[in-house]
Amino acid sequence: MIELQGIVKRYVLGDETVLALAGVDVHIGRNEYVALIGPSGSGKSTLMNIIGCLDSASEGRYILNGRDTSSLSEDELAAVRNQEIGFVFQSFHLLPRQTALQNVMQPLVYRRMPPAERRERAAEALRKVGLGDRLDHRPNQLSGGQRQRVAVARALVGEPSILLADEPTGNLDSRTSAEIMSLFDALHAQGQTVVIVTHEPDIAAHCRRTIRVLDGHIVEDYQNPARAA
Protein backbone atom coordinates (compact mmCIF):
# COMPACT_ATOMS: atom_id res chain seq x y z
CA MET A 1 0.00 0.00 0.00
CA ILE A 2 2.98 2.28 0.50
CA GLU A 3 5.29 2.31 -2.49
CA LEU A 4 8.32 4.62 -2.43
CA GLN A 5 10.50 4.73 -5.56
CA GLY A 6 13.75 6.71 -5.67
CA ILE A 7 12.64 9.27 -3.14
CA VAL A 8 15.04 12.22 -2.80
CA LYS A 9 14.48 15.11 -0.44
CA ARG A 10 16.66 18.21 -0.52
CA TYR A 11 16.48 21.19 1.77
CA VAL A 12 17.96 24.37 0.38
CA LEU A 13 19.30 26.74 3.02
CA GLY A 14 20.81 29.77 1.33
CA ASP A 15 23.50 28.36 -0.96
CA GLU A 16 23.83 25.17 1.04
CA THR A 17 21.79 22.12 0.11
CA VAL A 18 21.04 19.41 2.67
CA LEU A 19 20.28 16.03 1.22
CA ALA A 20 17.87 14.57 3.79
CA LEU A 21 16.88 11.57 1.68
CA ALA A 22 19.22 10.33 -1.02
CA GLY A 23 17.09 7.94 -3.06
CA VAL A 24 14.88 5.68 -0.97
CA ASP A 25 12.96 2.66 -2.24
CA VAL A 26 10.56 1.00 0.19
CA HIS A 27 7.43 -1.07 0.00
CA ILE A 28 5.21 -1.41 3.04
CA GLY A 29 2.17 -3.65 2.83
CA ARG A 30 -1.11 -3.87 4.67
CA ASN A 31 -0.98 -4.72 8.40
CA GLU A 32 2.80 -4.43 8.57
CA TYR A 33 4.35 -3.26 11.83
CA VAL A 34 7.47 -1.32 10.90
CA ALA A 35 10.17 0.44 12.91
CA LEU A 36 12.17 3.17 11.19
CA ILE A 37 15.41 3.41 13.12
CA GLY A 38 18.64 5.32 12.76
CA PRO A 39 20.65 8.03 14.51
CA SER A 40 19.40 11.55 14.93
CA GLY A 41 19.49 13.54 11.68
CA SER A 42 19.53 10.46 9.48
CA GLY A 43 16.26 11.34 7.72
CA LYS A 44 13.66 9.25 9.58
CA SER A 45 11.24 12.09 10.23
CA THR A 46 11.63 13.36 6.69
CA LEU A 47 10.73 9.95 5.36
CA MET A 48 7.76 9.66 7.69
CA ASN A 49 6.46 13.12 6.72
CA ILE A 50 6.60 12.17 3.06
CA ILE A 51 4.73 8.93 3.78
CA GLY A 52 2.15 10.97 5.67
CA CYS A 53 1.75 13.48 2.80
CA LEU A 54 2.76 16.30 5.12
CA ASP A 55 5.80 16.92 2.94
CA SER A 56 6.55 16.16 -0.68
CA ALA A 57 9.63 14.59 -2.20
CA SER A 58 12.05 16.55 -4.38
CA GLU A 59 12.40 13.56 -6.68
CA GLY A 60 10.91 10.10 -7.01
CA ARG A 61 7.45 8.61 -6.93
CA TYR A 62 5.22 7.89 -3.96
CA ILE A 63 2.24 5.68 -4.60
CA LEU A 64 -0.22 5.42 -1.74
CA ASN A 65 -3.04 2.92 -2.02
CA GLY A 66 -2.55 2.86 -5.77
CA ARG A 67 -2.57 6.64 -6.23
CA ASP A 68 0.47 8.67 -7.30
CA THR A 69 0.60 11.44 -4.71
CA SER A 70 2.70 13.81 -6.81
CA SER A 71 -0.33 14.58 -8.96
CA LEU A 72 -2.54 15.48 -5.99
CA SER A 73 -3.58 19.06 -5.27
CA GLU A 74 -3.13 20.75 -1.92
CA ASP A 75 -6.77 20.02 -0.99
CA GLU A 76 -6.51 16.39 -2.10
CA LEU A 77 -3.40 15.98 0.05
CA ALA A 78 -5.33 17.42 3.00
CA ALA A 79 -8.06 14.87 2.32
CA VAL A 80 -5.46 12.05 2.23
CA ARG A 81 -4.04 13.19 5.58
CA ASN A 82 -7.56 13.34 6.94
CA GLN A 83 -8.74 9.95 5.73
CA GLU A 84 -5.73 7.68 5.10
CA ILE A 85 -3.21 8.80 7.70
CA GLY A 86 -3.18 8.95 11.47
CA PHE A 87 -0.26 10.85 13.01
CA VAL A 88 1.20 10.51 16.49
CA PHE A 89 4.01 12.92 17.38
CA GLN A 90 6.76 12.92 19.96
CA SER A 91 5.45 16.04 21.68
CA PHE A 92 1.79 14.96 21.42
CA HIS A 93 0.69 18.04 19.48
CA LEU A 94 -2.70 18.30 21.13
CA LEU A 95 -4.76 21.47 20.81
CA PRO A 96 -4.11 23.05 24.22
CA ARG A 97 -7.43 24.85 24.74
CA GLN A 98 -9.59 21.93 23.77
CA THR A 99 -10.73 18.97 25.82
CA ALA A 100 -9.62 15.43 25.08
CA LEU A 101 -12.96 14.79 23.37
CA GLN A 102 -12.71 17.93 21.24
CA ASN A 103 -9.17 17.05 20.24
CA VAL A 104 -10.26 13.63 19.09
CA MET A 105 -13.29 15.06 17.28
CA GLN A 106 -11.17 17.52 15.29
CA PRO A 107 -10.20 15.28 12.33
CA LEU A 108 -13.86 14.40 11.87
CA VAL A 109 -14.74 18.12 11.61
CA TYR A 110 -12.87 18.14 8.32
CA ARG A 111 -14.97 15.22 7.13
CA ARG A 112 -18.09 17.33 7.58
CA MET A 113 -19.47 14.67 9.89
CA PRO A 114 -22.56 15.60 11.95
CA PRO A 115 -21.53 16.63 15.50
CA ALA A 116 -23.51 13.92 17.27
CA GLU A 117 -21.86 11.15 15.28
CA ARG A 118 -18.48 12.79 15.68
CA ARG A 119 -18.90 12.98 19.42
CA GLU A 120 -19.93 9.36 19.61
CA ARG A 121 -16.98 8.14 17.56
CA ALA A 122 -14.48 10.30 19.45
CA ALA A 123 -15.77 9.06 22.80
CA GLU A 124 -15.53 5.49 21.52
CA ALA A 125 -11.92 6.05 20.40
CA LEU A 126 -11.03 7.49 23.80
CA ARG A 127 -12.62 4.51 25.55
CA LYS A 128 -10.51 2.20 23.37
CA VAL A 129 -7.30 3.84 24.62
CA GLY A 130 -8.56 3.67 28.20
CA LEU A 131 -9.52 7.32 28.64
CA GLY A 132 -13.30 6.91 28.74
CA ASP A 133 -13.32 8.83 32.01
CA ARG A 134 -11.18 11.75 30.83
CA LEU A 135 -13.31 13.09 27.96
CA ASP A 136 -13.61 16.62 29.33
CA HIS A 137 -10.05 17.04 30.55
CA ARG A 138 -7.77 19.52 28.86
CA PRO A 139 -4.25 18.44 27.90
CA ASN A 140 -2.72 20.31 30.86
CA GLN A 141 -4.93 18.26 33.18
CA LEU A 142 -3.53 14.99 31.81
CA SER A 143 -0.26 13.14 32.36
CA GLY A 144 2.22 12.63 29.51
CA GLY A 145 1.09 9.06 28.94
CA GLN A 146 -2.55 10.12 28.94
CA ARG A 147 -1.83 12.90 26.48
CA GLN A 148 -0.15 10.51 24.10
CA ARG A 149 -3.11 8.17 24.39
CA VAL A 150 -5.41 11.05 23.45
CA ALA A 151 -3.13 11.62 20.44
CA VAL A 152 -3.40 7.93 19.52
CA ALA A 153 -7.19 8.08 19.84
CA ARG A 154 -7.18 11.16 17.59
CA ALA A 155 -5.00 9.37 15.03
CA LEU A 156 -7.33 6.37 15.02
CA VAL A 157 -10.73 7.99 15.17
CA GLY A 158 -10.90 8.43 11.39
CA GLU A 159 -10.02 4.76 10.81
CA PRO A 160 -6.93 5.56 8.70
CA SER A 161 -5.22 2.93 6.61
CA ILE A 162 -1.81 3.84 8.12
CA LEU A 163 -0.83 4.85 11.63
CA LEU A 164 2.40 6.89 11.67
CA ALA A 165 4.17 7.60 14.94
CA ASP A 166 7.29 9.77 15.13
CA GLU A 167 9.17 8.93 18.35
CA PRO A 168 5.88 8.41 20.18
CA THR A 169 7.62 7.46 23.43
CA GLY A 170 10.41 10.04 23.22
CA ASN A 171 8.86 12.22 25.92
CA LEU A 172 7.62 9.41 28.15
CA ASP A 173 9.16 7.43 31.01
CA SER A 174 9.75 3.73 30.49
CA ARG A 175 6.59 2.57 32.22
CA THR A 176 4.26 4.77 30.18
CA SER A 177 6.33 3.98 27.07
CA ALA A 178 5.50 0.34 27.62
CA GLU A 179 1.81 1.22 27.95
CA ILE A 180 1.82 3.11 24.67
CA MET A 181 3.72 0.33 22.91
CA SER A 182 1.28 -2.30 24.09
CA LEU A 183 -1.44 -0.09 22.63
CA PHE A 184 0.34 -0.15 19.25
CA ASP A 185 0.85 -3.91 19.56
CA ALA A 186 -2.87 -4.35 20.13
CA LEU A 187 -3.75 -2.12 17.18
CA HIS A 188 -1.44 -4.11 14.94
CA ALA A 189 -3.02 -7.29 16.18
CA GLN A 190 -6.41 -5.87 15.13
CA GLY A 191 -5.11 -5.37 11.58
CA GLN A 192 -3.81 -1.81 11.69
CA THR A 193 -0.78 -0.89 9.57
CA VAL A 194 1.70 0.82 11.91
CA VAL A 195 4.97 2.66 11.17
CA ILE A 196 6.99 3.90 14.15
CA VAL A 197 10.03 6.14 14.03
CA THR A 198 12.38 5.51 16.94
CA HIS A 199 16.01 5.34 17.89
CA GLU A 200 15.39 3.07 20.86
CA PRO A 201 16.02 -0.64 20.23
CA ASP A 202 13.43 -1.60 22.92
CA ILE A 203 10.73 0.15 20.95
CA ALA A 204 11.87 -1.24 17.62
CA ALA A 205 11.76 -4.70 19.14
CA HIS A 206 7.96 -4.47 19.36
CA CYS A 207 7.76 -4.28 15.57
CA ARG A 208 7.86 -7.11 13.02
CA ARG A 209 10.10 -5.34 10.54
CA THR A 210 13.01 -2.92 10.98
CA ILE A 211 14.21 -0.39 8.44
CA ARG A 212 17.50 1.29 9.35
CA VAL A 213 18.17 4.71 7.86
CA LEU A 214 21.59 6.36 7.74
CA ASP A 215 22.44 9.66 6.04
CA GLY A 216 19.36 9.52 3.86
CA HIS A 217 19.90 5.95 2.72
CA ILE A 218 18.22 2.74 3.77
CA VAL A 219 21.07 0.62 5.00
CA GLU A 220 19.18 -2.31 6.47
CA ASP A 221 15.66 -3.74 6.07
CA TYR A 222 14.82 -6.97 7.85
CA GLN A 223 12.02 -8.94 9.52
CA ASN A 224 12.49 -9.11 13.28
CA PRO A 225 12.94 -12.50 14.84
CA ALA A 226 9.61 -13.63 16.20
CA ARG A 227 9.02 -12.35 19.69
CA ALA A 228 7.78 -14.39 22.49
CA ALA A 229 4.19 -13.24 22.86
Next chain:
Amino acid sequence: MNHLAEAFNAALASLNAHRLRSFLTTLGILIGTMAVIAVVSVLQGFSDSISSQFSDLGSNTLTLEAKNEQENFRRGQINRLSFEDVDALRFKVSGIERVAPIISAPLGATLYRGRSVTPQVLGATEEAQDVLGVDTSIGRFITASDERNSRRVVVIGTDVRNELRMPENPIGEFILIGREWFRVVGLLEKRGEIFGFSQDNRVFIPFSVARSLTGTFERTFMEVSFTVTNLAEVNQVKERAMRTVRASRGIEPGKPDDFEIKAADSFVKQFNRITATATAVLAGIVGISLLVGGIGIMNIMLVSVTERTREIGILKALGATRRDILVQFLLEAALLSLLGGLIGIVLGLLAGMGIASLIPNFPPAHVPIWVMIAAAGFSALVGVVFGIAPASKAAKLDPIEALRYE
Protein backbone atom coordinates in the same frame (compact mmCIF):
# COMPACT_ATOMS: atom_id res chain seq x y z
CA MET B 1 -24.74 25.73 8.32
CA ASN B 2 -23.83 23.46 11.17
CA HIS B 3 -20.18 23.80 10.30
CA LEU B 4 -20.38 27.55 10.26
CA ALA B 5 -22.04 27.48 13.68
CA GLU B 6 -19.19 25.31 14.88
CA ALA B 7 -16.51 27.47 13.35
CA PHE B 8 -18.29 30.34 15.06
CA ASN B 9 -18.08 28.59 18.43
CA ALA B 10 -14.42 27.80 17.88
CA ALA B 11 -13.70 31.44 17.05
CA LEU B 12 -15.58 32.56 20.14
CA ALA B 13 -13.63 30.11 22.32
CA SER B 14 -10.36 31.34 20.93
CA LEU B 15 -11.26 34.99 21.60
CA ASN B 16 -12.40 33.99 25.05
CA ALA B 17 -9.01 32.46 25.74
CA HIS B 18 -7.47 35.94 25.50
CA ARG B 19 -10.28 38.05 26.86
CA LEU B 20 -8.31 41.12 27.84
CA ARG B 21 -6.32 41.15 24.65
CA SER B 22 -9.43 40.66 22.53
CA PHE B 23 -11.10 43.52 24.33
CA LEU B 24 -8.15 45.88 23.92
CA THR B 25 -7.84 44.91 20.28
CA THR B 26 -11.41 45.73 19.53
CA LEU B 27 -11.36 48.97 21.52
CA GLY B 28 -10.78 51.03 18.38
CA ILE B 29 -13.87 49.57 16.75
CA LEU B 30 -15.76 49.89 20.01
CA ILE B 31 -15.01 53.58 20.46
CA GLY B 32 -15.65 54.37 16.80
CA THR B 33 -19.05 52.71 16.84
CA MET B 34 -19.92 54.19 20.19
CA ALA B 35 -19.13 57.69 18.90
CA VAL B 36 -21.33 57.27 15.83
CA ILE B 37 -24.26 55.84 17.70
CA ALA B 38 -24.08 58.48 20.43
CA VAL B 39 -23.92 61.38 18.00
CA VAL B 40 -26.45 59.92 15.57
CA SER B 41 -28.88 59.25 18.40
CA VAL B 42 -28.67 62.82 19.65
CA LEU B 43 -28.83 64.40 16.19
CA GLN B 44 -31.59 62.10 15.06
CA GLY B 45 -33.69 62.70 18.14
CA PHE B 46 -33.26 66.43 17.62
CA SER B 47 -34.00 66.21 13.93
CA ASP B 48 -37.10 64.06 14.50
CA SER B 49 -38.55 66.55 16.92
CA ILE B 50 -37.81 69.52 14.66
CA SER B 51 -39.30 67.82 11.63
CA SER B 52 -42.41 66.67 13.42
CA GLN B 53 -43.09 70.17 14.71
CA PHE B 54 -42.72 71.68 11.28
CA SER B 55 -44.13 68.86 9.22
CA ASP B 56 -47.53 70.58 9.09
CA LEU B 57 -46.05 73.35 7.03
CA GLY B 58 -46.15 72.35 3.40
CA SER B 59 -43.29 73.18 1.10
CA ASN B 60 -45.67 75.18 -1.07
CA THR B 61 -46.11 77.66 1.76
CA LEU B 62 -44.39 81.06 1.63
CA THR B 63 -44.33 83.69 4.34
CA LEU B 64 -44.19 87.43 3.85
CA GLU B 65 -42.75 89.38 6.74
CA ALA B 66 -41.29 92.80 7.37
CA LYS B 67 -37.51 93.01 7.54
CA ASN B 68 -35.84 94.92 10.32
CA GLU B 69 -32.19 95.54 11.03
CA GLN B 70 -31.04 95.82 14.64
CA GLU B 71 -30.71 99.54 14.02
CA ASN B 72 -34.40 99.93 13.19
CA PHE B 73 -35.32 98.71 16.64
CA ARG B 74 -32.88 101.11 18.26
CA ARG B 75 -34.20 104.07 16.34
CA GLY B 76 -37.79 102.98 16.82
CA GLN B 77 -38.37 102.99 13.06
CA ILE B 78 -39.76 99.52 12.80
CA ASN B 79 -40.98 98.22 9.44
CA ARG B 80 -44.39 96.62 9.57
CA LEU B 81 -46.65 95.04 7.01
CA SER B 82 -49.84 96.87 6.23
CA PHE B 83 -53.29 95.60 5.44
CA GLU B 84 -52.76 96.93 1.90
CA ASP B 85 -49.90 94.46 1.54
CA VAL B 86 -52.26 91.64 2.49
CA ASP B 87 -54.82 92.80 -0.04
CA ALA B 88 -52.14 93.17 -2.70
CA LEU B 89 -51.20 89.51 -2.23
CA ARG B 90 -54.83 88.48 -2.17
CA PHE B 91 -56.00 90.24 -5.26
CA LYS B 92 -53.06 91.30 -7.42
CA VAL B 93 -50.76 88.24 -7.59
CA SER B 94 -51.71 85.32 -9.79
CA GLY B 95 -50.76 81.81 -8.79
CA ILE B 96 -51.54 82.28 -5.11
CA GLU B 97 -54.01 79.79 -3.72
CA ARG B 98 -54.74 80.96 -0.19
CA VAL B 99 -53.58 83.89 1.88
CA ALA B 100 -53.46 83.60 5.65
CA PRO B 101 -52.50 86.77 7.45
CA ILE B 102 -51.66 86.50 11.12
CA ILE B 103 -51.78 89.53 13.31
CA SER B 104 -50.67 89.69 16.87
CA ALA B 105 -53.17 91.38 19.14
CA PRO B 106 -51.51 92.40 22.39
CA LEU B 107 -54.80 92.92 24.16
CA GLY B 108 -53.51 92.11 27.63
CA ALA B 109 -54.59 89.51 30.15
CA THR B 110 -57.19 86.84 29.57
CA LEU B 111 -59.59 86.15 32.42
CA TYR B 112 -61.91 83.32 33.32
CA ARG B 113 -63.68 83.05 36.68
CA GLY B 114 -61.13 85.10 38.49
CA ARG B 115 -58.07 83.40 37.00
CA SER B 116 -55.81 85.15 34.55
CA VAL B 117 -53.19 84.28 31.93
CA THR B 118 -51.45 86.28 29.21
CA PRO B 119 -51.33 84.13 26.10
CA GLN B 120 -50.17 85.15 22.67
CA VAL B 121 -53.34 86.47 21.00
CA LEU B 122 -53.36 86.04 17.24
CA GLY B 123 -55.87 87.22 14.68
CA ALA B 124 -56.33 84.77 11.84
CA THR B 125 -58.72 83.83 9.07
CA GLU B 126 -60.03 80.40 8.24
CA GLU B 127 -57.13 79.98 5.78
CA ALA B 128 -54.66 79.69 8.65
CA GLN B 129 -56.01 76.24 9.37
CA ASP B 130 -54.72 74.86 6.07
CA VAL B 131 -51.84 77.21 5.36
CA LEU B 132 -50.24 77.03 8.80
CA GLY B 133 -51.56 73.61 9.66
CA VAL B 134 -53.28 74.61 12.89
CA ASP B 135 -55.85 72.06 13.93
CA THR B 136 -58.46 71.79 16.63
CA SER B 137 -58.92 68.76 18.83
CA ILE B 138 -62.35 69.88 20.05
CA GLY B 139 -64.77 72.27 18.33
CA ARG B 140 -63.81 74.25 15.27
CA PHE B 141 -61.39 76.87 14.00
CA ILE B 142 -62.24 80.45 12.92
CA THR B 143 -64.62 80.37 9.94
CA ALA B 144 -65.28 82.73 7.04
CA SER B 145 -68.57 83.66 8.64
CA ASP B 146 -66.82 84.55 11.96
CA GLU B 147 -64.54 86.78 9.92
CA ARG B 148 -67.35 88.44 7.94
CA ASN B 149 -69.47 89.08 10.97
CA SER B 150 -66.55 89.94 13.27
CA ARG B 151 -67.86 87.49 15.83
CA ARG B 152 -66.27 87.55 19.25
CA VAL B 153 -65.18 83.89 19.17
CA VAL B 154 -61.89 82.37 20.23
CA VAL B 155 -59.98 79.12 19.68
CA ILE B 156 -57.70 78.47 22.65
CA GLY B 157 -54.50 76.47 23.23
CA THR B 158 -54.38 73.68 25.78
CA ASP B 159 -52.08 75.66 28.12
CA VAL B 160 -54.66 78.43 28.26
CA ARG B 161 -57.44 76.00 29.13
CA ASN B 162 -55.34 74.33 31.78
CA GLU B 163 -54.06 77.54 33.39
CA LEU B 164 -57.53 79.00 33.51
CA ARG B 165 -58.85 75.73 34.94
CA MET B 166 -61.56 75.57 32.31
CA PRO B 167 -63.56 72.37 31.77
CA GLU B 168 -61.86 69.62 29.79
CA ASN B 169 -64.21 70.58 26.96
CA PRO B 170 -64.19 74.40 27.08
CA ILE B 171 -66.58 74.95 24.15
CA GLY B 172 -69.28 77.48 24.95
CA GLU B 173 -67.40 79.05 27.88
CA PHE B 174 -66.79 82.79 27.83
CA ILE B 175 -63.42 84.41 28.51
CA LEU B 176 -62.46 88.04 28.79
CA ILE B 177 -59.54 89.08 26.54
CA GLY B 178 -58.52 92.66 27.28
CA ARG B 179 -61.90 94.35 27.58
CA GLU B 180 -63.91 92.08 25.30
CA TRP B 181 -65.83 88.87 26.00
CA PHE B 182 -65.18 85.98 23.66
CA ARG B 183 -66.99 82.70 23.34
CA VAL B 184 -64.74 79.63 23.09
CA VAL B 185 -65.52 77.67 19.92
CA GLY B 186 -62.49 75.40 19.66
CA LEU B 187 -59.51 73.89 21.41
CA LEU B 188 -56.20 73.75 19.52
CA GLU B 189 -54.33 70.50 19.18
CA LYS B 190 -51.46 70.23 21.62
CA ARG B 191 -48.14 71.01 19.91
CA GLY B 192 -45.58 70.75 22.71
CA GLU B 193 -42.43 72.83 22.94
CA ILE B 194 -39.77 74.07 20.54
CA PHE B 195 -36.52 75.04 22.26
CA GLY B 196 -38.38 75.15 25.54
CA PHE B 197 -41.09 77.53 24.36
CA SER B 198 -44.59 76.22 24.65
CA GLN B 199 -46.59 76.31 21.42
CA ASP B 200 -49.85 75.91 23.30
CA ASN B 201 -50.01 79.16 25.19
CA ARG B 202 -51.92 81.03 22.50
CA VAL B 203 -55.39 81.83 21.26
CA PHE B 204 -56.80 82.67 17.83
CA ILE B 205 -59.55 85.23 17.24
CA PRO B 206 -61.01 86.32 13.88
CA PHE B 207 -58.61 88.51 11.92
CA SER B 208 -61.24 91.25 11.46
CA VAL B 209 -61.84 91.37 15.22
CA ALA B 210 -58.12 91.56 15.97
CA ARG B 211 -57.75 94.25 13.36
CA SER B 212 -60.47 96.45 14.75
CA LEU B 213 -59.40 95.93 18.37
CA THR B 214 -55.75 96.70 17.65
CA GLY B 215 -56.38 99.46 15.15
CA THR B 216 -55.02 101.94 17.60
CA PHE B 217 -52.01 99.94 18.74
CA GLU B 218 -48.69 100.98 17.34
CA ARG B 219 -46.91 97.75 18.09
CA THR B 220 -49.01 95.33 16.12
CA PHE B 221 -47.00 92.69 14.38
CA MET B 222 -48.25 90.97 11.26
CA GLU B 223 -47.02 88.31 8.90
CA VAL B 224 -48.74 86.71 5.97
CA SER B 225 -48.39 83.09 4.96
CA PHE B 226 -49.69 82.01 1.60
CA THR B 227 -49.75 78.90 -0.52
CA VAL B 228 -49.04 78.70 -4.22
CA THR B 229 -51.41 76.88 -6.52
CA ASN B 230 -48.67 75.10 -8.42
CA LEU B 231 -45.59 74.01 -6.52
CA ALA B 232 -43.51 74.06 -9.71
CA GLU B 233 -44.15 77.79 -10.03
CA VAL B 234 -43.21 78.70 -6.51
CA ASN B 235 -40.25 80.82 -7.61
CA GLN B 236 -42.20 82.77 -10.24
CA VAL B 237 -45.03 83.38 -7.77
CA LYS B 238 -42.50 84.60 -5.26
CA GLU B 239 -41.03 86.98 -7.85
CA ARG B 240 -44.47 88.40 -8.70
CA ALA B 241 -45.33 88.73 -5.03
CA MET B 242 -42.06 90.61 -4.39
CA ARG B 243 -42.85 93.10 -7.16
CA THR B 244 -46.44 93.60 -6.10
CA VAL B 245 -45.54 94.11 -2.44
CA ARG B 246 -42.78 96.58 -3.37
CA ALA B 247 -45.39 98.53 -5.32
CA SER B 248 -47.94 98.38 -2.54
CA ARG B 249 -45.31 99.60 -0.04
CA GLY B 250 -44.21 102.30 -2.44
CA ILE B 251 -40.56 101.30 -2.50
CA GLU B 252 -38.78 103.29 -5.17
CA PRO B 253 -36.79 101.37 -7.82
CA GLY B 254 -33.21 100.78 -6.70
CA LYS B 255 -34.07 100.97 -2.98
CA PRO B 256 -33.66 97.74 -0.98
CA ASP B 257 -36.61 95.62 0.10
CA ASP B 258 -37.88 96.24 3.60
CA PHE B 259 -39.64 92.90 3.70
CA GLU B 260 -38.89 89.34 2.77
CA ILE B 261 -40.64 86.28 1.50
CA LYS B 262 -39.37 82.99 2.91
CA ALA B 263 -40.25 79.41 2.27
CA ALA B 264 -41.85 78.21 5.48
CA ASP B 265 -39.91 75.00 5.48
CA SER B 266 -36.56 76.67 4.92
CA PHE B 267 -35.74 76.27 8.58
CA VAL B 268 -36.35 72.56 8.44
CA LYS B 269 -34.35 72.34 5.22
CA GLN B 270 -31.50 74.28 6.72
CA PHE B 271 -31.57 72.14 9.79
CA ASN B 272 -31.56 69.00 7.69
CA ARG B 273 -28.58 70.34 5.78
CA ILE B 274 -26.72 70.90 9.04
CA THR B 275 -27.63 67.42 10.19
CA ALA B 276 -26.49 65.96 6.89
CA THR B 277 -23.17 67.82 7.08
CA ALA B 278 -22.63 66.74 10.66
CA THR B 279 -23.42 63.17 9.66
CA ALA B 280 -20.96 63.30 6.75
CA VAL B 281 -18.18 64.70 8.95
CA LEU B 282 -19.01 62.05 11.49
CA ALA B 283 -18.92 59.34 8.87
CA GLY B 284 -15.42 60.52 7.96
CA ILE B 285 -14.24 60.40 11.56
CA VAL B 286 -15.79 57.02 12.00
CA GLY B 287 -14.19 55.81 8.81
CA ILE B 288 -10.79 56.81 10.14
CA SER B 289 -11.38 55.32 13.57
CA LEU B 290 -12.60 52.07 12.04
CA LEU B 291 -9.54 52.04 9.80
CA VAL B 292 -7.33 52.43 12.85
CA GLY B 293 -9.37 49.80 14.66
CA GLY B 294 -9.09 47.51 11.66
CA ILE B 295 -5.32 47.89 11.57
CA GLY B 296 -5.24 47.04 15.28
CA ILE B 297 -7.19 43.90 14.57
CA MET B 298 -4.95 42.96 11.68
CA ASN B 299 -1.91 43.47 13.90
CA ILE B 300 -3.21 41.28 16.71
CA MET B 301 -4.44 38.65 14.30
CA LEU B 302 -0.96 38.49 12.77
CA VAL B 303 0.49 38.05 16.25
CA SER B 304 -2.11 35.41 16.95
CA VAL B 305 -1.31 33.52 13.74
CA THR B 306 2.37 33.51 14.68
CA GLU B 307 1.61 32.33 18.20
CA ARG B 308 -0.62 29.60 16.91
CA THR B 309 1.66 28.47 14.11
CA ARG B 310 2.09 25.07 15.69
CA GLU B 311 -1.64 24.71 16.23
CA ILE B 312 -2.19 25.50 12.54
CA GLY B 313 0.39 22.83 11.68
CA ILE B 314 -1.51 20.32 13.83
CA LEU B 315 -4.81 21.18 12.15
CA LYS B 316 -3.21 20.74 8.74
CA ALA B 317 -1.77 17.38 9.78
CA LEU B 318 -5.29 16.36 10.81
CA GLY B 319 -6.60 17.24 7.36
CA ALA B 320 -7.60 20.91 7.49
CA THR B 321 -7.55 22.50 4.03
CA ARG B 322 -6.36 26.04 3.38
CA ARG B 323 -9.95 27.10 3.18
CA ASP B 324 -10.75 25.59 6.60
CA ILE B 325 -7.93 27.59 8.18
CA LEU B 326 -8.80 30.75 6.24
CA VAL B 327 -12.44 30.62 7.33
CA GLN B 328 -11.47 30.00 10.94
CA PHE B 329 -9.22 33.06 11.17
CA LEU B 330 -11.52 35.30 9.14
CA LEU B 331 -14.39 34.39 11.40
CA GLU B 332 -12.28 35.16 14.41
CA ALA B 333 -11.36 38.60 13.08
CA ALA B 334 -14.94 39.34 12.07
CA LEU B 335 -16.28 38.22 15.41
CA LEU B 336 -13.70 40.25 17.30
CA SER B 337 -14.64 43.33 15.36
CA LEU B 338 -18.37 42.63 15.55
CA LEU B 339 -18.24 42.23 19.33
CA GLY B 340 -16.48 45.59 19.57
CA GLY B 341 -19.18 47.05 17.33
CA LEU B 342 -22.02 45.58 19.39
CA ILE B 343 -20.59 46.81 22.69
CA GLY B 344 -20.01 50.18 21.00
CA ILE B 345 -23.64 50.34 19.88
CA VAL B 346 -24.93 49.64 23.37
CA LEU B 347 -22.57 52.14 25.02
CA GLY B 348 -23.35 54.67 22.28
CA LEU B 349 -27.08 54.34 22.92
CA LEU B 350 -26.53 54.85 26.64
CA ALA B 351 -24.25 57.82 26.00
CA GLY B 352 -26.80 59.37 23.61
CA MET B 353 -29.59 58.93 26.14
CA GLY B 354 -27.35 60.40 28.83
CA ILE B 355 -26.45 63.45 26.75
CA ALA B 356 -30.05 64.07 25.72
CA SER B 357 -31.28 63.84 29.29
CA LEU B 358 -28.55 66.12 30.64
CA ILE B 359 -29.56 69.01 28.37
CA PRO B 360 -32.82 70.56 29.59
CA ASN B 361 -35.71 70.44 27.12
CA PHE B 362 -33.68 68.39 24.70
CA PRO B 363 -35.70 65.80 22.77
CA PRO B 364 -35.04 62.14 23.62
CA ALA B 365 -32.25 60.39 21.73
CA HIS B 366 -33.30 58.10 18.95
CA VAL B 367 -31.35 55.79 16.65
CA PRO B 368 -33.04 54.30 13.61
CA ILE B 369 -32.72 50.52 13.70
CA TRP B 370 -31.05 50.49 10.28
CA VAL B 371 -28.21 52.63 11.64
CA MET B 372 -27.54 50.03 14.32
CA ILE B 373 -27.70 47.18 11.82
CA ALA B 374 -25.40 49.09 9.48
CA ALA B 375 -22.96 49.82 12.32
CA ALA B 376 -22.86 46.15 13.33
CA GLY B 377 -22.54 44.99 9.73
CA PHE B 378 -19.84 47.52 9.03
CA SER B 379 -17.76 46.55 12.03
CA ALA B 380 -17.98 42.87 11.04
CA LEU B 381 -16.94 43.87 7.54
CA VAL B 382 -13.92 45.74 8.91
CA GLY B 383 -12.93 42.54 10.70
CA VAL B 384 -13.24 40.49 7.53
CA VAL B 385 -11.31 43.00 5.42
CA PHE B 386 -8.48 43.39 7.90
CA GLY B 387 -8.60 39.70 8.74
CA ILE B 388 -7.80 38.69 5.17
CA ALA B 389 -4.05 39.22 5.41
CA PRO B 390 -3.55 37.30 8.69
CA ALA B 391 -5.98 34.56 7.68
CA SER B 392 -4.34 33.95 4.34
CA LYS B 393 -0.95 33.97 6.03
CA ALA B 394 -2.24 31.23 8.33
CA ALA B 395 -3.80 29.28 5.46
CA LYS B 396 -0.58 29.33 3.44
CA LEU B 397 1.65 27.98 6.22
CA ASP B 398 3.59 24.90 5.29
CA PRO B 399 2.44 22.08 7.59
CA ILE B 400 5.94 20.78 8.36
CA GLU B 401 7.40 24.17 9.13
CA ALA B 402 4.35 25.04 11.20
CA LEU B 403 4.70 21.84 13.23
CA ARG B 404 8.39 22.50 13.85
CA TYR B 405 7.71 26.04 15.03
CA GLU B 406 8.75 26.61 18.64
